[in-house]
Structures are given as C-alpha cells and as structure tokens.
Amino acid sequence: MALFPPMKLASDEIHLWLGSREVPGERWRRLDSVLSPDERDRGGRLRRSEDRRRFVAARGLLRHVLAAYAGAAPERLRFTYGPMGRPRLAGPHGADDLSFNLSHSRHVLLVGVARGRPLGVDLEPIRPLSHLGAIQRRVFSAGERETIDRLPAGERLTAFFSGWTRKEAFAKAVGDGVWASLGRVEVSVTPGEPARLLKLDGSSDAAAGWSLFHLEPAPGFIGAVAAEGRGLRLSVLRLDAG
Numbered sequence: 001m002a003l004f005p006p007m008k009l010a011s012d013e014i015h016l017w018l019g020s021r022e023v024p025g026e027r028w029r030r031l032d033s034v035l036s037p038d039e040r041d042r043g044g045r046l047r048r049s050e051d052r053r054r055f056v057a058a059r060g061l062l063r064h065v066l067a068a069y070a071g072a073a074p075e076r077l078r079f080t081y082g083p084m085g086r087p088r089l090a091g092p093h094g095a096d097d098l099s100f101n102l103s104h105s106r107h108v109l110l111v112g113v114a115r116g117r118p119l120g121v122d123l124e125p126i127r128p129l130s131h132l133g134a135i136q137r138r139v140f141s142a143g144e145r146e147t148i149d150r151l152p153a154g155e156r157l158t159a160f161f162s163g164w165t166r167k168e169a170f171a172k173a174v175g176d177g178v179w180a181s182l183g184r185v186e187v188s189v190t191p192g193e194p195a196r197l198l199k200l201d202g203s204s205d206a207a208a209g210w211s212l213f214h215l216e217p218a219p220g221f222i223g224a225v226a227a228e229g230r231g232l233r234l235s236v237l238r239l240d241a242g
C-alpha cells in the first residue's frame, strides 16, 4: 500500500523529502516488504544491525517517494547504477524524465526529486574533523580557503560544511567521480550569505546555469541541493507523513 499520495512535479520544481531513517517496527516492515532481492542482499551485508535497519528504511522510503511520482507500486520500480554508483530509475519508469538523489547521515534522510534536470543533494552533521586542513587543501580553492580563514573562528566549521555539502551536491548531480567533480566548482561559503555556484571549470558563465540551495535539515546538520537550471522552486515535504 502506498505511503504517500500521487504527486505532481512541474519542470521548474524541486521536491525535497526530509525525515528520519529511524522508523517504528510496523512501518519498517512495510518498507522492508518493497525492497528488491539485490537491495535486501546489500542491506544484509552491512555489519551493524543499526545500519541494516537504516538502509532498509531509506530504500523503502525512496521507493515510496518515487512511486508517488511514477504512478507505480513501489516494489515494481527498478534501479540501475552508473559506473560511480549513482542510482537512477530503469525499466518502464526509466524513460520518465524523473531525476532523484538521496543523502543520509546518522538518522537523517533527504531525498530530492526533479524533472528533466540533473540534481544532487548532500547533508552532513557539523562536527570537528581532525583532518580538516588536509580536506580543505584538497577540495577547496585558494579563494575559498582564504574566505574561510578570514571568518571568526566560531564560523569556520559552518563555512567548511556549507562549502563541502554544496560541492558534494554538485558532484552528486553530475554523478561521476565525486573527488574529480568537487574541484570543478567554486562555491559561496560565508555563513548567512546565499548559496551560490561561483565558478564551474573556471567559468562564472557556466556556473550561472546552476542553482544551489542551503539547507538546515535537522538541528546540527547542514545540507545543500544542486540542480541545473535557474529560477527553480523548492518545496520541502515530510517523509514521516503518510
């Protein structure tokens, strides 16, 4: 039985489904029942039981969300995977221009859905990192690093995770090698300023063809959405409804 009502999505809209991967027993069993054998197999290989439960909940919720747009039963959807692991719809629903991406960390789950455009989502808990400097040198441009270094100490971690999630959302939208794509873009990082793609492959004109959105998906978390195109409308929906 469907968890969510049938959904419509215009070509200039992005729907963001936000919620928890911790679901109560009865709901979890309903989610588990729509997974494919290969998904069950993948979940079953996870070592920690908490991770297994969360994997099943995320996959089940993803299937229910996509089913609401595809007009299909969640268990009938089929996925195919790109060379770097990016899932997309296959089979009869693969021809739809529906694109989606998901991100999860700890209990929080975010699923983005769009039509006819590449879309990537990412979320991270704000936390101290012992190798922050090394990641910053590898992933951020000299300009981005300078901007972060000039901020008051108390804002630097937020700036770092804003930049990280914006870059990773872009990389996930493009869908190939994440590390290679992270260095292709420069993004705004200053807390309180709008999320913007400043440069793509060194070009601000190319960057202007993309939209970035800043998210605070749960207390202590930062997230981002990247989508090709301008003038897009973002709506947030709850995964725990239904």
Ligand SMILES: CC(C)(COP(=O)(O)OP(=O)(O)OC[C@H]1O[C@@H](n2cnc3c(N)ncnc32)[C@H](O)[C@@H]1OP(=O)(O)O)[C@@H](O)C(=O)NCCC(=O)NCCS
Pocket: 058, 084, 085, 086, 087, 101, 102, 103, 104, 105, 121, 122, 123, 135, 139, 164, 168, 171, 172, 173, 174, 175, 176, 177, 178, 179, 182
């Ligand atoms: C999946 C990846 C692209 C992002 O990983 P992550 O941030 O740990 O994980 P997220 O929760 O945001 O995303 C995972 C989901 O993205 C999707 N995904 C997997 N590979 C993908 C790819 N190449 N492109 C887009 N989406 C992908 C999957 O649906 C996956 O969920 P699933 O495993 O439950 O099926 C990972 O392959 C990766 O390379 N990460 C390393 C990059 C990194 O560390 N960057 C640091 C930036 S400073």
